[in-house]
């Protein structure tokens with residue numbers, strides 16, 4: 224395993240540091256100990272985790288997926304020294320089963336999800352993810368898709384906006400924010416991050432504005448999740464990843480907000496519990512869980528890591544291992 228200082232030097236472009244890297248490597252290592260292991264990095268991003276995995280396991284083949292063509296371009300350059308051991312695919316992670324079939328590797332030894340947005344997506348102002356810069360309201364991870372944050376803000380009904388703000392942003396003042404958006408867009412279309420951030424600020428009661436961080440944070444998170452259908456993608460991709468795991472195969476998920484983490488917890492809980500009727504003296508093989516949890520609750524990054532990389536602060540890590548084949552494979 225690399226020393227802590229070496230990890231900071233993983234060619235970190237733009238100072239990018241992969242989140243909970245040491246723990247991710249440690250959790251995945253037992254699944255990658257065979258002679259020809261295969262790992263899927265379902266959120267390739269800048270290829271930070273991918274590079275460390277390829278460096279740590281000399282016979283590892285890595286299938287990297289990202290929906291953002293810029294991420295594929297950058298990680299192709301970064302992972303060039305490992306080109307023979309990598310298959311990088313521009314796809315949405317819920318296409319995992321098709322990507323694996325196409326790569327001729329329907330079963331894999333490990334899958335890593337490092338969810339959410341990447342540092343460049345947040346830092347490049349024109350992508351419109353950040354309320355701290357003035358930019359067009361965009362927020363698409365894949366800029367070929369049609370739905371943008373501008374379309375959501377200017378065309379969704381009040382009821383739809385309230386649902387998104389409440390469910391995806393956990394915004395207690397969702398109806399107030401939605402009402403003001405609808406009023407303001409009646410005067411003039413809302414096309415910039417700055418104007419939207421100002422509208423949200425005005426909609427939030429002054430007493431609440433003074434507490435917590437930027438009041439626009441929750442609305443921007445909600446719009447981002449809606450524009451990129453983030454939870455829907457995870458809802459499909461995580462079960463597909465579990466299905467693809469070989470015996471002893473492992474999945475690690477790094478989530479960055481409570482909705483992602485809750486969904487991860489629910490999917491893993493459903494696969495790690497017995498499914499038979501209660502009270503059977505000996506559980507039937509068909510009812511025994513196929514997976515076991517490797518983490519107790521969600522693991523958090525260390526204080527030291529958060530001090531070094533504030534973007535790691537909200538990370539929640541959960542992992543599971545396949546302990547039995549599916550019934551039809553027995």
Ligand SMILES: C[S@@+](CC[C@H](N)C(=O)[O-])C[C@H]1O[C@@H](n2cnc3c(N)ncnc32)[C@H](O)[C@@H]1O
Pocket residue numbers: 240241242265266267268269270271272273288289290291294314315316317337338339340341342364453456457
């Ligand atoms: C936090 S970054 C990953 C960083 C990466 N682990 C590294 O070390 O550089 C998340 C990446 O996942 C991508 N992404 C998010 N949701 C996706 C999805 N449903 N399918 C494919 N890629 C997705 C984003 O475009 C972004 O590049």
